[in-house]
Amino acid sequence: MPAISFQSVSKTFQTARGPFQALDGVRFDVQKGEFFGLLGPNGAGKTTLISILAGLAKATSGSVLVHGVNVATQSAQARRMLGVVPQELVFDPFFNVREALKFQSGYFGVKHNDDWIDELLHSLGLTDKAHHNMRQLSGGMKRRMLVAQALVHRPPVIVLDEPTAGVDVELRQTLWQFIAKLNREGSTVLLTTHYLEEAEALCSRIAMLKNGKVVALDSTTELLKAAxxxxxxxxxxxxxxxxxxxxxxxxxxxxxxxxxxxxxxxxxxxxxxxxxxxxxxxxxxxxxxxxxxxxxxxxxxxxxx
Missing domain, CATH: 3.30.70 (Alpha-Beta Plaits)
Known part of the structure; x- marks a missing residue:
């Protein structure tokens, strides 16, 4: 059973200029334990596909499964198996870092999670920021916090949507070391990025989207051989x-x-x-x-x- 299965996923938006098809029959699987890259130019449909996977948008047709669970009809069960790091910097301004992670744990019914929270804070370089209000964090620190929130309930599938956009080299190295460690321990990772050197170094298999369609799908090694x-x-x-x-x-x-x-x-x-x-x-x-x-x-x- 694949960790993620996109089954002929299409998405059409109604706009002032008429229907716009963002995804057109996208079909591929991500196997358990894979580090999988999803690449494409701006407007290719990557974020729309991830929004459907995360339950933030509904497919016009087709379905998405996470460990065999349909994200549309069994959303709560599917959501517990996903840790999604979005592109946008979204945070709650009323809590400090540790409080926010405790609340995030509670959303998923995870109790007595302090040891894992401590490990996340240490691994992502946030330990000295644990009692800082979220509004006091720099953009790079907020990005680290998004990663911690996505991982706080220990999801088996990690989805990273442009996680290193606009961040410094130190954060990129810290993040990839930690995510690569989780992948070696069995976590499945789906990554979208415009930093193609990251995808080449990290991903064992890659799909490329353009205009809502898959235009390439193969192992990174085979794609490089074809060049x-x-x-x-x-x-x-x-x-x-x-x-x-x-x-x-x-x-x-x-x-x-x-x-x-x-x-x-x-x-x-x-x-x-x-x-x-x-x-x-x-x-x-x-x-x-x-x-x-x-x-x-x-x-x-x-x-x-």
Missing amino acids: SSNVLRFKLDTELPAALAAKARVTGRIVQFPANDALEIERYLAAVREAGLHAQDVEIRKADLEDVFLDVMHKSEEVKA
Whole structure:
């Protein structure tokens, strides 16, 4: 039995401009103990899918199961098995950190939870903030608190929706060390993130969404194997000619070309020289998940066209 099963999930919103289909027949399973990544550009439907999983929205058609429990018809039972960390910073301004975690435990009927609360506070670097009012916390500390609240009832399935958006490097490292530990101990993790290096390092399997549809679903290893074997990377102080720019990924001064072999690499460098440009800090690297992601999104756009 999968930890999470999305069964032909569709969602249509009624808007002033008419119906908008946010999800279109999304179907995949997340197995127990997996660290699973859900990736996609803004507006792909990731947060809508997680909202349906968490019981915050209803699917227009299809169903979602958590350990075999239907989130729509058995919501209370399903909710106890989920720990959801939302994108938004939501907090109760009337309690301090420890009080908020005790109340959150009570919502799920968990008593005598002080030892686990202490472990959460320690693991997430919140021990010295235990008696601070939630309003006194920085944005990064509030983000840590959201994680603690999601985990306080020890759910077997952890859902992280952009958990490290806008936070510092220290928090990201602290969070991933703790979540990876829980995953090794058997927790299932579903992660959405725009930091693709995180997904590549953490997730054993990945689904990619675009326009509400699954456009790629495979292990991280297989997705990387399908990518171009190498990427030529260098810096330029001037713009590329239009013909070259159409084949490149340009970020500021950094230019990157997908390259399958040494001959293709030399052709790109020769074209740069012929254009009268000087490539700096030239290097060749293996394709990463960002390269795969951009390739998949581009191909899905070509199919749509």
